[in-house]
Amino acid sequence: MTAADKQFPPPPILTHPSASPPILVTQGAEGRLYKTTHLLPTLPCALKYRPPKPYRHPALDARLTRARISAEAKVLERCWREGVPVPAVHAMDAAAGWLAMEWIEGVPVRVAINAWLGDAEGEAAPTNEKQEEDLVDLMRRIGEAVGKLHKTGVVHGDLTTSNMMLRPRGSGTPANGEPEAATQDGRAKALEGEVVLIDFGLATQSMSDEDRAVDLYVLERAFASTHPRAERLFGAILDQYKTTFKKAPSVLAKLEDVRMRGRKRSMLG
Numbered sequence: 210m211t212a213a214d215k216q217f218p219p220p221p222i223l224t225h226p227s228a229s230p231p232i233l234v235t236q237g238a239e240g241r242l243y244k245t246t247h248l249l250p251t252l253p254c255a256l257k258y259r260p261p262k263p264y265r266h267p268a269l270d271a272r273l274t275r276a277r278i279s280a281e282a283k284v285l286e287r288c289w290r291e292g293v294p295v296p297a298v299h300a301m302d303a304a305a306g307w308l309a310m311e312w313i314e315g316v317p318v319r320v321a322i323n324a325w326l327g328d329a330e331g332e333a334a335p336t337n338e339k340q341e342e343d344l345v346d347l348m349r350r351i352g353e354a355v356g357k358l359h360k361t362g363v364v365h366g367d368l369t370t371s372n373m374m375l376r377p378r379g380s381g382t383p384a385n386g387e388p389e390a391a392t393q394d395g396r397a398k399a400l401e402g403e404v405v406l407i408d409f410g411l412a413t414q415s416m417s418d419e420d421r422a423v424d425l426y427v428l429e430r431a432f433a434s435t436h437p438r439a440e441r442l443f444g445a446i447l448d449q450y451k452t453t454f455k456k457a458p459s460v461l462a463k464l465e466d467v468r469m470r471g472r473k474r475s476m477l478g
């Protein structure tokens with residue numbers, strides 16, 4: 210048990226006899242993410258728990274936590290209903306600060322891309338056009354997922370390749386959960402799978418071109434800094450976004466303005 214667990218023990222749902230012993234996956238400033246099971250010991254689930262914040266007034270803290278958990282669940286449910294690739298919501302108790310959702314197998318897209326590109330410190334893995342097509346294909350799947358999200362009237366608020374999972378199709382999950390990139394065969398397979406968007410903690414319902422353009426801009430900036438070697442391929446995401454979402458042209462025009470503002474800001478320091 211960590212010091213944080215001692216201060217605010219995990220919610221009772223995690224110690225219910227039907228749950229498997231929870232594994233703490235991440236501990237962020239706002240919350241913790243556990244891997245456990247829900248209802249059946251064979252049904253893995255991701256449980257997001259927002260513990261009380263001792264520095265906030267308890268009444269305000271309770272209200273904020275409840276509102277955030279409910280908002281995240283509502284957005285996820287809306288996306289799920291409309292066929293956007295997101296984890297399904299299994300259960301929640303907003304007042305107790307937790308949300309249980311489908312566990313997505315696979316690795317974050319960030320990890321898959323960087324493993325495929327080769328160790329950032331070392332030499333870039335050699336690629337020919339045919340191999341590069343595998344990466345472009347993944348970029349298209351990202352563009353499609355974001356296009357579907359925006360079509361639904363949701364903006365994510367923190368689009369990065371860490372907030373997308375690459376779920377292997379069928380049951381071909383690598384046993385250790387690591388991306389397969391060591392062999393040529395593994396390398397080809399490392400980029401296969403379905404892109405699933407996660408972490409809707411900052412998501413909002415919005416139909417505005419400006420909000421959608423900012424969502425794309427955040428992704429563009431994050432992509433350039435996380436995958437500088439693949440930055441020149443970012444256009445494939447936007448091309449597929451345009452194919453998936455019919456209102457894309459006005460969003461992409463706005464994206465030009467947002468980029469311009471970004472450049473001005475960085476010139477001013």
Ligand SMILES: Nc1ncnc2c1ncn2[C@@H]1O[C@H](COP(=O)(O)OP(=O)(O)OP(=O)(O)O)[C@@H](O)[C@H]1O
Nearest residue numbers: 234235237239240242255296311312313407408410
């Ligand atoms: N449904 C899921 N299935 C599998 N892994 C998940 C799932 N949700 C989250 N994860 C893993 O847990 C990590 C943290 O999750 P998430 O980003 O939602 O939490 P957080 O950053 O603490 O949330 P917030 O930004 O709302 O405070 C993710 O990067 C991912 O590796």
